[in-house]
Amino acid sequence: xxxxxxxxxxxxxxxxxxxxxxxxxxxxxxxxxxxxxxxxxxxxxxxxxxxxxxxxxxxxxxxxxxxxxxxxxxxxxxxxxxxxxxxxxxxxxxxxxxxxxxxxxxxxxxxxxxxxxxxxxxxxxxxxxxxxxxxxxxxxxxxxxxxxxxxxxxxxxxxxxxxxxxxxxxxxxxxxxxxxxxxxxxxxxxxxxxxxxxxxxxxxxxxxxxxxxxxxxxxxxxxxxxxxxxxxxxxxxxxxxxxxxxxxxxxxxxxxxxxxxxxxxxxxxxxxxxxxxxxxxxxxxxxxxxxxxx
Numbered sequence: 580x581x582x583x584x585x586x587x588x589x590x591x592x593x594x595x596x597x598x599x600x601x602x603x604x605x606x607x608x609x610x611x612x613x614x615x616x617x618x619x620x621x622x623x624x625x626x627x628x629x630x631x632x633x634x635x636x637x638x639x640x641x642x643x644x645x646x647x648x649x650x651x652x653x654x655x656x657x658x659x660x661x662x663x664x665x666x667x668x669x670x671x672x673x674x675x676x677x678x679x680x681x682x683x684x685x686x687x688x689x690x691x692x693x694x695x696x697x698x699x700x701x702x703x704x705x706x707x708x709x710x711x712x713x714x715x716x717x718x719x720x721x722x723x724x725x726x727x728x729x730x731x732x733x734x735x736x737x738x739x740x741x742x743x744x745x746x747x748x749x750x751x752x753x754x755x756x757x758x759x760x761x762x763x764x765x766x767x768x769x770x771x772x773x774x775x776x777x778x779x780x781x782x783x784x785x786x787x788x789x790x791x792x793x794x795x796x797x798x799x800x801x802x803x804x805x806x807x808x809x810x811x812x813x814x815x816x817x818x819x820x821x822x823x824x825x826x827x828x829x830x831x832x833x834x835x836x837x838x839x840x841x842x843x844x845x846x847x848x849x850x851x852x853x854x855x856x857x858x859x860x861x862x863x864x865x866x867x868x869x870x871x872x873x
Contacts, residue, residue, distance in 0.1 A: 582711075584655035584701075585647035586614035587665070589812070590622050592657055596812040598856035602841040603657050603703065605854045610707075610715045614655065617646050623664040626779065637678075638685045640668030645686060645694040653699045655706065657841070659737040659811035665700045667743050672696060702737060704810040704840055705746045708754035713761055722849050723763025725871045729843065730767040730799035730807040730835075731755035734814040735775040749773065755808065758840075762847035767804035771795045776817035789825045792817050796825060796833040806867045810840045819862050836864040846871050 592600040607614050620643045622628075629636040643665060647654045656662045672679035673696045683693035706712045738749035747754055752773065756766045777791030796818060799807050809815050819837040826832055838846075842855045852873050857864045 581608075581611045581613040583613045583615055583652045585617050585650050585652050585698075587617055587620055587643065587647075587654050587656050587661060589656065589658040589661035591812040591816070596815060596839070596859075598859045599657060599812050599815070599839040599841065602839060602845055602850070602855045605850055606841045606845050606848070609719055609848055609850070610712075611718075612655075612715075615650055615652060617643070617650075619646050623661045625660050625664065629664070634685075636664075637668050637671060638682055638689075640665050641672055641679075641682045641694050642686055642689075642691050644669055644698045644700075645692045648694060648698045649692050653701060655701060655703060657703050657810070657839075658813070659702070659734055660813060662700060662702045663736045663743065669696075669698065669700060670743055702746075702810060704737070704754055704758070707844070708757050713757070716758075716761055716844075716848075719848055722847065723871075724759075724843070724847050725763060727764045727867065727870050728767045728803055728805045729759045729764045730769060730802060730804035731759060731772050732776075732795055732799070732807050732809040732814060732818065732837075733773050734809060734811045735773065737810060738773055755810070755840075758844070759808070762844065764843075764847075767799060767802040769795075769798035769802040769804075771798040776811075776814040778813045778817040781817065781821065785824075786828065788817070789821060789828050792821060792825045793829045793831070796822065796835050797829075797831065800833050800835055804835065805870060806836045806838055806843075806864070808838045808840055808843045812839065815839055819860055822862050834862070836860070836862050836867050838864070838867070846873055849873075 588600045624636045771794045777788030781788040
């Protein structure tokens with residue numbers, strides 16, 4: 580039987596980064612994963628709703644958890660921000676029965692199912708970086724990345740706070756490195772792989788945000804990376820869609836292709852490049868595809 584998850588792609592992967600959603604759906608059967616749709620799921624609210632209306636934020640996220648609970652499976656995400664928000668809400672209601680009771684009262688008023696607190700939330704990266712996930716990759720027999728030098732970029736929200744995320748050491752993460760190596764790539768290590776990409780403030784303070792992106796892009800470039808990979812669609816937007824603006828601001832060139840995590844895995848497993856919709860990237864990936872023989 581395939582490993583089943585309630586699939587929560589989040590808003591960005593369904594709209595701005597459709598290539599991430601499409602690649603994840605195409606990749607799942609190759610890894611013996613079944614992604615069960617959550618048709619009633621809403622946006623997690625990101626940080627905006629949490630700041631403006633914390634009670635609404637909590638109820639929104641617990642409602643998503645409740646839908647997965649009714650399906651009898653845990654949630655799989657492909658977005659750092661969604662993972663953080665869902666896990667934070669889950670921890671709040673599991674740690675305090677009074678909070679759970681208050682949220683359930685709101686859910687019942689809205690005609691939703693009350694939450695019992697039985698669901699866990701995991702990111703695709705976390706699942707694949709475990710022994711179970713790595714064994715699925717090994718069983719597939721990846722054709723490999725042909726020694727492609729890959730810069731891992733975690734961003735900040737998949738690692739912190741540890742009390743909520745807790746998968747690995749936020750200062751010395753290794754999940755992306757394990758996957759890159761398992762897929763036949765070479766890790767291009769650099770210090771800024773766990774820093775914020777700047778995207779949360781890019782509309783309000785663009786120059787500050789672009790300087791944050793610069794630190795990561797320059798670090799990856801200087802480490803000799805041929806490509807950067809990230810598990811977060813917002814980090815991808817900051818590094819790919821805004822890369823030209825960052826080059827103009829900083830007076831430097833990075834020419835750094837940026838892949839979503841499922842795209843890197845898809846290349847290693849021989850997923851058709853057309854399926855992964857690389858044409859949606861603003862920084863060309865042609866040299867990367869040539870390097871792995873795609």
